[in-house]
Each structure stands twice: as C-alpha cells, then as structure tokens.
Amino acid sequence: MLHTINKSPFQNSALENCLRIARDGDVILLLEDGVYATVAGTVKSSLIEQAAKRHMVYALEADLKARGLGNLVKDVRVASYGDFVDLVEKHPVHAWL
Amino acid sequence: MAENGKKVMVTVRKPPHGSIYVQESIEVMFIFATYDMDLSVVFLDDGVLALQAGQDTKGLGIKGFMASLGALVDWEVTKVYVDRQSLKDRGIREDAIIAIGKDDDSGAPIRPKVLDGAEIASMMAEQHSIVSF
Numbered sequence: 001m002l003h004t005i006n007k008s009p010f011q012n013s014a015l016e017n018c019l020r021i022a023r024d025g026d027v028i029l030l031l032e033d034g035v036y037a038t039v040a041g042t043v044k045s046s047l048i049e050q051a052a053k054r055h056m057v058y059a060l061e062a063d064l065k066a067r068g069l070g071n072l073v074k075d076v077r078v079a080s081y082g083d084f085v086d087l088v089e090k091h092p093v094h095a096w097l
Numbered sequence: 098m099a100e101n102g103k104k105v106m107v108t109v110r111k112p113p114h115g116s117i118y119v120q121e122s123i124e125v126m127f128i129f130a131t132y133d134m135d136l137s138v139v140f141l142d143d144g145v146l147a148l149q150a151g152q153d154t155k156g157l158g159i160k161g162f163m164a165s166l167g168a169l170v171d172w173e174v175t176k177v178y179v180d181r182q183s184l185k186d187r188g189i190r191e192d193a194i195i196a197i198g199k200d201d202d203s204g205a206p207i208r209p210k211v212l213d214g215a216e217i218a219s220m221m222a223e224q225h226s227i228v229s230f
Contacts, residue, residue, distance in 0.1 A: 008112050008143050033115035041188035062156030066114050068149040
C-alpha cells in the first residue's frame with residue numbers, strides 16, 4: 001500500500017491521520033506541501049522519525065527543491081518523478097488529501 | 098512614500114508553491130504599494146516558509162516568485178515582518194531567511210524584521226484593514 005500526503009504538517013493533520021491507519025511496511029510518499037514534514041529540526045520532525053521505523057518514507061525531489069529544503073530526517077529517501085511512477089505502479093494508492 | 102493615511106496589512110499564512118495564495122499575496126502587496134498605502138506585510142505560520150532561502154521551482158515547471166520577494170524594497174514595500182515562533186517551529190534560522198532588497202548606501206541585504214506574537218498583535222490592532230492569505 002502506498003500512502004501519499006500533500007499537505008503541510010503544520011496546518012493540517014493529514015499525515016497524523018495517515019500514520020494512525022497505515023500498516024507496518026506500507027510506503028509513505030510526501031509531495032507538494034507534504035514534503036515540509038520530512039525536514040529535520042522542526043516541531044513536526046518526530047512524526048517522520050517515528051514513521052521511518054515502520055515505513056519506507058519518500059519525499060518528492062522537485063517539491064523539496066522548489067521549497068529550498070535539504071536537511072531531511074535520517075532515512076527519508078528522495079524520489080524522482082520516475083520513482084513516483086514506479087511506486088504507483090507497484091502499490092494500491094491512497095491519497096490523504 | 099507618500100501615504101494617504103490608511104494603514105493596511107497583508108498577512109501570509111500559507112506555504113509557497115502548493116497553492117496560488119502566496120503568489121496572489123505578492124500581487125496585492127505591489128498593488129497597495131502602487132496606491133501609496135501605508136502597507137505592512139506579515140509572514141506567519143506556514144507563510145514563513147516562503148522566506149526559506151534556496152528555493153528552485155524549475156523542477157515544477159513554474160517560474161516561482163523569489164525575484165518578486167527579493168525586490169519588495171525596490172517597490173517601497175519596506176515594512177515587512179516575520180513571526181519568530183513560526184520560524185523556530187519550522188527550524189529556520191532568523192539570519193537565514195531571504196533578503197527583500199539591499200541597503201542603498203552599504204549594499205547590505207535587507208531582511209524581513211523578526212517580531213514576537215505580541216508585537217504582531219498590536220500592529221494588527223492599529224490597521225484600517227487587513228487582507229489575509
């Protein structure tokens with residue numbers, strides 16, 4: 001199962017809602033404003049630190065670059081658009097809009 | 098700036114790029130500046146993310162608005178503020194935010210002024226109107 005989150009963790013509980021439901025081994029992909037959750041040293045970093053113990057966590061590269069983000073939580077993988085397509089092909093997807 | 102006496106404020110609370118809000122807020126800043134309003138701009142909550150250095154929107158296929166923000170002072174939008182707590186919560190250093198212009202004499206970068214919530218609140222209370230994004 002692939003879960004996608006595109007909302008900022010500072011203004012929306014989509015990521016928390018997703019992590020409550022997601023099963024161990026499910027893949028989490030952060031994109032658009034969702035990528036802010038993957039930055040290290042914020043008040044929301046612990047969400048992804050915890051999630052990375054149970055899930056593969058990806059952040060979309062183009063969205064990271066657009067927002068000037070580089071210092072990510074350890075274990076977050078950076079995904080290209082091509083990786084995104086591969087993930088979508090491999091898993092059923094739920095978008096936490 | 099010749100001012101017509103009306104104090105107006107633009108508040109930006111949305112993150113950049115995920116929606117059109119920040120882009121629109123900049124348009125409105127420039128319009129107010131053109132009409133010589135006594136304009137203040139406040140970035141708070143996710144709005145402070147628009148001030149993150151090093152944003153490169155090429156991969157999204159959009160132009161972005163870093164150039165516009167960097168020219169606010171040239172447009173006489175000089176009262177630009179940012180909320181201290183919002184920066185801290187998002188791990189952004191106060192001295193790492195983007196410049197909105199350069200000092201005419203020294204050439205030193207001018208950055209938005211960092212304020213506490215109480216200072217922002219009293220500034221809000223002085224406005225004739227506040228346009229929020």
